Amino acid sequence: MRQPWFDARNLEYAYGAYLAVRNVSLSVQHASMTAIIGANGSGKSTLIRMLAGLLEPRRGSITLEGVALNRWNPRLRARQIAYVPQATPVAFPFRAMDIVLSGRTPHAPRYRFEDAQDSEKALAALDFAGAAHLADRPFTSLSGGERQMVVLARALAQEPRLLLLDEPSSSLDLKHRADLIRTLSRLRETTQLAVLMITHDLQLTSAFDQIIAMRCGEVAAQGTAREVLNDALLRDVYGDPNIRSLHSGDQTLVWVEL
């Protein structure tokens, strides 16, 4: 069998004695969308940080195009994989446009300023993320949701082939959450972008081909939304006996009885 394009095998990570992720394997193909769900502290962010090359797994391997992730030239890797962190606490009032332009770094010559083409791409990315009107605002003056849109635009300006997102929709309103998913779906169609996204918003998962549910650092279930999002599994993953789910057409509705 051909090795998947992006492949993680038996990943393990520990903070001191605390085992945060153990024995997690997953693979991502071009133009696919994968959602990672799970309770707080179930190891989702640790996992995605390993996949982004920010944490070195204690055990296991990550390969991109068959080459170990840590053997990639950092600049070339940055043209393949972009990462959107949960929060970006910027201390200086950089303009939103400056932040988005920084996404062009892996493509631009090292000792030159970004050129007109970079600016064009950055503006297009801002537009795509629905944040064109924020271009000249200082990043520090933006709301949480606006920051998430700008940081998404930064990742899009990077023109990656795999986009890793850590709860990108946590501060977005209903419309902008839908816009985010629409944007990602459109990029999958047009540029073959692969998406791997952590989310607590289970309604969004209906747009994804693959759901990975994590519990206590391990994969509890893996499959389509219809396969994974059932009462028994969700109650187990989130540890609440009052969770209910309802499937209707393509949509999955999950709620908790209060």
Added chain:
Amino acid sequence: MIILLVALVVSTFAALVIGRQTIDPSAIFHDSLSRTLFFRLRLPRVLMGLVIGSSLAMSGGALQALFRNPLADPFMLGVSGGGALGASVAIALGWSARVGGIPIVFLASFAGALAAVSLVKALASSGAATMPGTLLLSGVAVNLISGAAVLTIQYLTDPASALRILRWLVGSLDVVGLEPVGRMVLVLLPAWIALLAFSRQLNLIAIDEDTAVTLGVNVRRCETAVHALCALIVGVTVSAGGAIGFIGLLAPHAVRLLFGEDLRIVLPGSLLLGAAFLVLADALGRTALPSTELPVGAVTGLIGGPLFLWLLRRRQQFSAL
């Protein structure tokens, strides 16, 4: 950038002319006293001011980005305290020899500055990673401890030595002849250029460290290099000029207000503005009082402190102070 360049040229010229003895530029050509005064004292002093001002300002801008803290300053590294302590020990022990033409007092000051930086770095990186907050606090602590040690030494030695030690505590641009300045430039110029070469990567680190990694920056190598370069630059300037405060804060912030946050502009801009500012402050210190000269460190503190507070109030957008 042109504005800054003009400001620098004008302030340099002004500083060359004014002083206790106003030098008429045309007199240099026919009056030997004027010529001696100009080439042995005035010109070296102004050049020293330019070199130290640009060094402090640019390393300030780089350190603010490195620590993601708008209040970081070269002296936060503990370097001024260490430098003053090194000089005080040498003065108190009466070491007056020269090594390779450089007075031992300067070498001791440089060694003290570097020792302080290494200590601060070691204290802050005892965990897995260097924490910006810990680094700043360690720097403040090392500065305070060295300050106390310097005061103790001052109290114990004879009055003449105590007075000489004061020079490193308050900062001064006193210099005779061009050689010391030349030696400094020899070390500092490559360090400046190296620091400027990191400005793009520093930009990304100033925005977010994790993001910088995923954008292909070798963050650890960049941080180590910038830290070492700043330590070297500030160590050299402190050993020559003592603890001259606030330039590393003021110049980068003023440039940011004028031209935005991009460090590829902030760093060279600070270089120019810091030089202009220190040279003017020194000229002011030389002429403000009819009876005596004010040390330049006192002048930068007196002007810089309030100006900094004003800047701070104007910049309420800072999310992290």
